[in-house]
Amino acid sequence: MSSASRDEVIHRHRVSPWPALPMDDAISTIMNSMPEGTCKFIPATLAKPGQVLVSRVVARSNVPEYHTSIKDGYAVIASDTSPTRRVVGVQVAAAADSTITPLSSGQCIRVCTGSILPPGADAVVMVEHTELIQHDGTEEQVIEMKASVKKGQDVRSPGADIREGDTLLEAGTVLAAAEIGLLASTARRDIEVYRRPRVCVMSTGNEVSGRERETEPKKKRRKLVDCSVDDQLAAGQVRDSNRPQLMALFHSRGFKPIDAGIIPDNRESLIDGIKVALRFASVLVTTGGVSMGEKDLMKDVLEKDLGFKIHFGRVWMKPGLPATFATGTVDDSPCAVFALPGNPVSSFVCAELFAVPALRKMGGYANPDHSVIKVTLANSIKLDARPEYVRAVMRAPSARAPSPILGNSATVLLPSAYTTGQQCSSRLLSLSGANLLLRLPARTDDCTVLPEGTVVDALVVGNL
Numbered sequence: 001m002s003s004a005s006r007d008e009v010i011h012r013h014r015v016s017p018w019p020a021l022p023m024d025d026a027i028s029t030i031m032n033s034m035p036e037g038t039c040k041f042i043p044a045t046l047a048k049p050g051q052v053l054v055s056r057v058v059a060r061s062n063v064p065e066y067h068t069s070i071k072d073g074y075a076v077i078a079s080d081t082s083p084t085r086r087v088v089g090v091q092v093a094a095a096a097d098s099t100i101t102p103l104s105s106g107q108c109i110r111v112c113t114g115s116i117l118p119p120g121a122d123a124v125v126m127v128e129h130t131e132l133i134q135h136d137g138t139e140e141q142v143i144e145m146k147a148s149v150k151k152g153q154d155v156r157s158p159g160a161d162i163r164e165g166d167t168l169l170e171a172g173t174v175l176a177a178a179e180i181g182l183l184a185s186t187a188r189r190d191i192e193v194y195r196r197p198r199v200c201v202m203s204t205g206n207e208v209s210g211r212e213r214e215t216e217p218k219k220k221r222r223k224l225v226d227c228s229v230d231d232q233l234a235a236g237q238v239r240d241s242n243r244p245q246l247m248a249l250f251h252s253r254g255f256k257p258i259d260a261g262i263i264p265d266n267r268e269s270l271i272d273g274i275k276v277a278l279r280f281a282s283v284l285v286t287t288g289g290v291s292m293g294e295k296d297l298m299k300d301v302l303e304k305d306l307g308f309k310i311h312f313g314r315v316w317m318k319p320g321l322p323a324t325f326a327t328g329t330v331d332d333s334p335c336a337v338f339a340l341p342g343n344p345v346s347s348f349v350c351a352e353l354f355a356v357p358a359l360r361k362m363g364g365y366a367n368p369d370h371s372v373i374k375v376t377l378a379n380s381i382k383l384d385a386r387p388e389y390v391r392a393v394m395r396a397p398s399a400r401a402p403s404p405i406l407g408n409s410a411t412v413l414l415p416s417a418y419t420t421g422q423q424c425s426s427r428l429l430s431l432s433g434a435n436l437l438l439r440l441p442a443r444t445d446d447c448t449v450l451p452e453g454t455v456v457d458a459l460v461v462g463n464l
């Protein structure tokens, strides 16, 4: 059958040929099939938050390298019992003063926080615990100790903070301010980091059906309209919110989104559009055209026209049942395509659940998965036939709940999750402000509703 006649509506499937995979299988399939990420060397001084380390960073020297004072005061010999001490020198600079002779009984040396301990000294007494007994008008000459002092008091020994050879940062660490500080504290010229994965984002569904084509004037034929067009939309037209939404999602997660535009859902345009996009990035996320409609060509184009392997064409979850994942090559480079459903909530939730961890893995993250926390439901929820990811907002703990770890007899304070209203896959408002995706099980004969106060798992998807 030619591809043109394959596209006739009479040839579409009446039952989906794609088994609906359990969620865990879908995620492990993706994680095992993603193309490798690429790496580059950068000067350590130019490391930026969000960059990911390729290899372990090891301390090259002790921190501190010498015995140093923790306080402003006087370096002394702890075992010295003299009640007063003559101030025989000053060590305020970090570098050791070679003119200072080793301390002997009855002597001390003035030091600052961070000064290297002078030879012979083994403790520091802070200035607040001393009295000035004698001076020459400008310099201190004799002090009295007002408190006892122990060996090692207020002294940092070499390697007390970091020992030479210690692992400072593991491979796969995502750099943030603290890690950049650590890197700066070690003598290191270059580090190897992963390149931030690029991801193309494409909306599909711009075409009208054959019958409409005969009756509609040409200028009205666009079903998906770019969001920059502020005209009144014609009946049946839809503003393309998926593309800006997913671009923003990927950007906010630290990846480089590339706009692959709106591609009409006809075979030739899809083939060209996908090939062009995959020359800009090895990962493509598309929305629309993956269900059972006559124009839902995406799976067929990926498999039959582009020779990609479809790892799954449906997932037993809500929202996002027809979510599709395929891998293949374009110009001999390995590529992955997440062909997500057109419904705006479905595409967003699927991008979060499938594409974000996959891109994190490509970007070298040691732990690409979302954080999962326990929350109590602030309202009861009717369960769906499919396991569902319900959008919710977390609020501070308000009540004690049975401990998910210790059992019903012990109680713990858990945060509450408030769902974001009606959860249908077209209602974008259900995403706004949500920082959790509640992972709810499918309903069973015995359990159709989760009552208020039930403890459930929640994936963290926004700032808490």
Ligand SMILES: Nc1nc2c(c(=O)[nH]1)N[C@H]1C(S)=C(S)[C@@H](COP(=O)(O)OP(=O)(O)OC[C@H]3O[C@@H](n4cnc5c(N)ncnc54)[C@H](O)[C@@H]3O)O[C@H]1N2
Residues within 6 Å of the ligand: 203, 204, 205, 224, 238, 239, 240, 241, 242, 243, 287, 288, 289, 290, 291, 292, 293, 296, 319, 320, 321, 322, 340, 341, 342, 343, 344, 346, 425
């Ligand atoms: N007979 C069946 N019909 C449907 C099934 C099914 O199993 N059997 N699955 C439903 C489910 S679940 C979903 S989810 C959707 C997915 O459909 P498609 O991926 O084929 O998406 P489209 O038909 O192209 O679009 C659906 C809907 O989404 C809106 N849309 C599409 N693109 C955009 C965009 N870029 N920006 C904003 N909104 C968009 C549009 O209103 C479409 O009507 O299929 C069900 N059907």
Ligand code: MOO
Residues within 6 Å of the ligand: 317, 318, 319, 320, 321, 322, 341, 343, 346, 425
């Ligand atoms: O999965 Mo669909 O996403 O239920 O609307």
